[in-house]
Amino acid sequence: MATVPNRWWALPVVLVAVFMTTLDFFIANVAVPSMRAGLPADGSQAQLVIAGYGLAYAAGLVVAGRLGDLHGPRRVFAAGLALFTLASAACGAAPGAWALILARVVQGVAAALLAPQVLTLLGGLYRGADRARAFGWYGTAVGLAGVSGQVIGGLLIAADPWELGWRACFLVNVPLGLLALAVTPRLVPAVPPASAHLPAPSPSPAREPRRRAGGARRGAGLDVAGGGLDVAGAGMVAAGLVAVVLPLAQGREQGWPAWTWLCLAASVPLLAGFARRQRRLAAAGRQPLLDLDVFGEKGFAGGLVAVALLFGGSAGLSFVLALYLQEGLGLGPAAAGAVCTALNAGFLAGSSRTAALARRLGAGVPLVGAATLLLGLLLLHHVMAGAGDGVAYQVAGTLLVTGAGMGLLMSPLISTTLARVRPERSGAAAGVLGTVQETGGVLGGTLTGTVLLGSLESGWETAARAGLAVPAVCALGVLAVTALALRRAPGGRRAPVDSQAARACR
Structure with missing residues (x-):
């Protein structure tokens, strides 16, 4: 550079x-x-x-x-x-x-x-x-x-x-x-986004029809295959982190009620599901x-x-x-x-x-x-x-x-x-x-x-x-x-x- x-x-x-x-x-x-x-x-x-x-x-x-x-x-x-x-x-x-x-x-x-x-x-x-x-x-x-x-x-x-x-x-x-x-x-120069360093996704021919079908969503910047924001993944990781941090922050003050333990338990499948989703997207040639x-x-x-x-x-x-x-x-x-x-x-x-x-x-x-x-x-x-x-x-x-x-x-x-x-x-x-x-x-x-x-x-x-x-x-x-x-x-x-x-x- x-x-x-x-x-x-x-x-x-x-x-x-x-x-x-x-x-x-x-x-x-x-x-x-x-x-x-x-x-x-x-x-x-x-x-x-x-x-x-x-x-x-x-x-x-x-x-x-x-x-x-x-x-x-x-x-x-x-x-x-x-x-x-x-x-x-x-x-x-x-x-x-x-x-x-x-x-x-x-x-x-x-x-x-x-x-x-x-x-x-x-x-x-x-x-x-x-x-x-x-x-x-x-x-x-x-x-x-x-x-x-x-x-x-x-x-x-x-x-x-x-x-x-x-x-x-x-x-x-x-x-x-x-x-x-x-x-x-x-004073702060523009730096190319990290996505500029990545090769363009190369989906297999079998996925091409599905990719074309999602063109409208790509135009909105939300399609994962097009390198946009993974909205579902964003929801999963945000919910998972809230389920960890909220009970830890409020549990002591409220005497550790049942909802705090339920939240902590729910964070495990949420974050595990997020990790699985990110690996699937990467394996499919998409940007996680x-x-x-x-x-x-x-x-x-x-x-x-x-x-x-x-x-x-x-x-x-x-x-x-x-x-x-x-x-x-x-x-x-x-x-x-x-x-x-x-x-x-x-x-x-x-x-x-x-x-x-x-x-x-x-x-x-x-x-x-x-x-x-x-x-x-x-x-x-x-x-x-x-x-x-x-x-x-x-x-x-x-x-x-x-x-x-x-x-x-x-x-x-x-x-x-x-x-x-x-x-x-x-x-x-x-x-x-x-x-x-x-x-x-x-x-x-x-x-x-x-x-x-x-x-x-x-x-x-x-x-x-x-x-x-x-x-x-x-x-x-x-x-x-x-x-x-x-x-x-x-x-x-x-x-x-x-x-x-x-x-x-x-």
């Missing part, structure tokens, strides 16, 4: 979108107490404000990846950015709880439209060392947004600009979104909604497991900190945010060292990051047993170590998971990765909340330490997966993170 002029100007534009959509998942947790009092909203409605976003996000990612393949990633990126900005304004202006929930669902749909296009754009605009560096910055943006929710949300609510209160947590997206949308046509061969890309499946565990642990840690600092230690939103700046500082310090460590350790960098993350969580578990005014400072100290582990791990892990995926599968890979991130986050947050809230009778210190065990187990899982991947790498510890990973985050 020829070099795209000024391609580096595109990077901050797409990373702004990444930061906003990731931050919005975490910042809403901080706004919940003020939101419940201001709207007002009951506990179930407050949960839906969080879950509605994650649910729509997870359910729409695979379809959004295919839309980018069909219509071009820049066009779908711009549409998603416009919708996200509009939905953020609707969230900030919501007159009641159900209006806010609806706006959050629309926000999740818009975030789903954006996420796969960002990864496809990065894969299409950059090659070799530049591609590794771009994915490294992507990982940094995702990680920084994830650890910044408590800080930014707390500061916005405490500052209370123009007496907006919790609404400022959503309205802050509007100027950023409008600015990014205004410069997208000029999701190219399942992407799971055979080198390192992709193992990377997905590690990413799911990492985001599950991150969401669980965010849940523990949001409750422990404010309700356990009695800190206000601003003070809790100040403590959490240590997590940000550690993350930035760790991510800034990945390039130097990659030159010395190669593929061993994610292993070092996972070990550092686990150490930080174990130290945090220890200091949470203490009492007195000094506990908050001790928590901040352990968060420096935890954040450094996340910083060392996030960029190399995402880079190695995506950088070797072939261009024609970039849309599929992006949709799958985003789905795994979101589902992993919902699962990690749900498990952590179940454990923590179930232990409250024993006091906040015991409950917080019990809840923290879930992120610690996730970090241990990431450590095991990265160690296994390093052992299987042809060059062992000295093998590069990817083709040029030593410069991924320089």
Whole structure:
């Protein structure tokens, strides 16, 4: 592919979108107490404000990846950015709880439209060392947004600009979104859709009459044989993902009623049927909604497991900190945010060292990051047993170590998971990765909340330490997966993170 002029100007534009959509998942947790009092909203409605976003996000990612393949990633990126900005304004202006929930669902749909296009754009605009560096910055943006929710949300609510209160947590997206949308046509080059890399379908002669009979539907862009959107497959995967994420998000709050277990059971045939349909379409020479061969890309499946565990642990840690600092230690939103700046500082310090460590350790960098993350969580578990005014400072100290582990791990892990995926599968890979991130986050947050809230009778210190065990187990899982991947790498510890990973985050 020829070099795209000024391609580096595109990077901050797409990373702004990444930061906003990731931050919005975490910042809403901080706004919940003020939101419940201001709207007002009951506990179930407050949960839906969080879950509605994650649910729509997870359910729409695979379809959004295919839309980018069909219509071009820049066009779908711009549409998603416009919708996200509009939905953020609707969230900030919501007159009641159900209006806010609806706006959050629309926000999740818009975030789903954006996420796969960002990864496809990065894969299409950059090659070799530049591609590794771009994915490294992507990982940094995702990680920084994830650890910044408590800080930014707390500061916005405490500052209370123009007496907006919790609404400022959503309205802050509007100027950023409008600015990014205004410069997208000029700074983000058009990248051919992934379908341009694929050969035209070649159905057998026996299928030719049936193909001609479907001409009208092809004209509408919905015929699978013509390379359009697989509407039936889209419905199956969306329903299957909703059946997984919805009960996980709402089950704990409602006491795990029968419908949650029925949904989880129904997700199995839905997702299995979707997979069978995609394989049949591919075998028939048609373009499936999701190219399942992407799971055979080198390192992709193992990377997905590690990413799911990492985001599950991150969401669980965010849940523990949001409750422990404010309700356990009695800190206000601003003070809790100040403590959490240590997590940000550690993350930035760790991510800034990945390039130097990659030159010395190669593929061993994610292993070092996972070990550092686990150490930080174990130290945090220890200091949470203490009492007195000094506990908050001790928590901040352990968060420096935890954040450094996340910083060392996030960029190399995402880079190695995506950088070797072939261009024609970039849309599929992006949709799958985003789905795994979101589902992993919902699962990690749900498990952590179940454990923590179930232990409250024993006091906040015991409950917080019990809840923290879930992120610690996730970090241990990431450590095991990265160690296994390093052992299987042809060059062992000295093998590069990817083709040029030593410069991924320089």
